[in-house]
Amino acid sequence: MYGLEGKVAVVTGAGRGIGAAIARELAQAKCALAVLDRPGDEASAQLVQELGAVGTKALLVAADVRDFARAEAALAEIHETLGGLDILVCNAGITRDGASWKMPEAAWDAVLDVNLKGVFNYNRAAAAVFKAQGSGKIVNISSINGLRGKFGQVNYAASKGGVIALTKTMARELGKFSVNVNSVAPGMVLTEMAEEIPEAFLEKARAETVLGRLAEPVDVARVVAFLCSELARHITGEVIRVDGGQYI
Numbered sequence: 001m002y003g004l005e006g007k008v009a010v011v012t013g014a015g016r017g018i019g020a021a022i023a024r025e026l027a028q029a030k031c032a033l034a035v036l037d038r039p040g041d042e043a044s045a046q047l048v049q050e051l052g053a054v055g056t057k058a059l060l061v062a063a064d065v066r067d068f069a070r071a072e073a074a075l076a077e078i079h080e081t082l083g084g085l086d087i088l089v090c091n092a093g094i095t096r097d098g099a100s101w102k103m104p105e106a107a108w109d110a111v112l113d114v115n116l117k118g119v120f121n122y123n124r125a126a127a128a129v130f131k132a133q134g135s136g137k138i139v140n141i142s143s144i145n146g147l148r149g150k151f152g153q154v155n156y157a158a159s160k161g162g163v164i165a166l167t168k169t170m171a172r173e174l175g176k177f178s179v180n181v182n183s184v185a186p187g188m189v190l191t192e193m194a195e196e197i198p199e200a201f202l203e204k205a206r207a208e209t210v211l212g213r214l215a216e217p218v219d220v221a222r223v224v225a226f227l228c229s230e231l232a233r234h235i236t237g238e239v240i241r242v243d244g245g246q247y248i
């Protein structure tokens with residue numbers, strides 16, 4: 001459906017949640033998959049087994065996205081093992097919420113390090129590869145809270161706003177090399193994480209949407225796969241909200 005047969009994709013933070021859904025969607029589209037997650041993460045190892053069992057060429061990459069030097073080495077390892085690199089999806093992200101006046105320095109640093117520096121590390125490393133080959137697709141996962149702000153998320157919103165600015169800059173820098181760089185900004189998504197969120201909070205988010213529903217991870221994954229395909233060849237530097245109208 002997306003015309004992605006034979007492409008090689010890497011998804012960061014692919015062990016669970018939205019990242020796992022993106023990896024599964026790209027695998028269904030017959031991409032070879034590098035499943036990148038934190039060293040020791042068991043879910044990502046299981047996902048590689050699951051994908052392998054249905055005939056997907058899948059590689060487990062144990063890497064912390066905060067590690068600048070590791071990014072280049074990880075992409076080289078993927079290129080070597082899977083025979084190329086066509087798609088980078090920067091999905092790994094964390095939250096450390098708290099009102100700004102109570103937020104410890106460590107919560108600011110932790111979120112910015114993973115959510116923004118981690119995205120920079122992998123965009124930078126992929127840029128060198130994609131520029132040299134004259135093709136490539138990058139999708140960076142931001143959030144509607146990076147567009148609208150959110151009480152208790154000064155660190156997260158700043159990081160996701162940063163991802164959007166980074167995406168637009170990368171699109172400008174890589175356009176002449178036929179590389180598309182876009183961002184997907186989900187609203188609230190029902191991942192495993194959401195199971196711990198109080199029902200009243202979920203209901204509030206649901207009420208904010210105009211569709212009256214919250215996203216499943218696959219809703220985000222399909223838009224990512226579209227942006228990685230030639231169907232979206234004329235879209236770059238864009239931020240696509242996948243939020244059921246939660247932030248219009």
Ligand code: NAD
Pocket residue numbers: 012013014015016017018019036037038041063064065066091092093094114118141142143144185186187188189190191192193
């Ligand atoms: P999740 O916590 O379920 O999964 C995140 C994955 O990233 C995990 O597998 C984790 O191990 C990995 N990860 C975390 N830190 C890492 C690091 N330093 N190096 C490598 N991997 C690391 O999260 P999710 O809900 O699936 O969210 C995925 C992305 O979507 C994040 O960027 C998040 O900010 C964004 N997002 C989520 C929602 C939502 O409602 N769930 C809404 C908007 C945006």
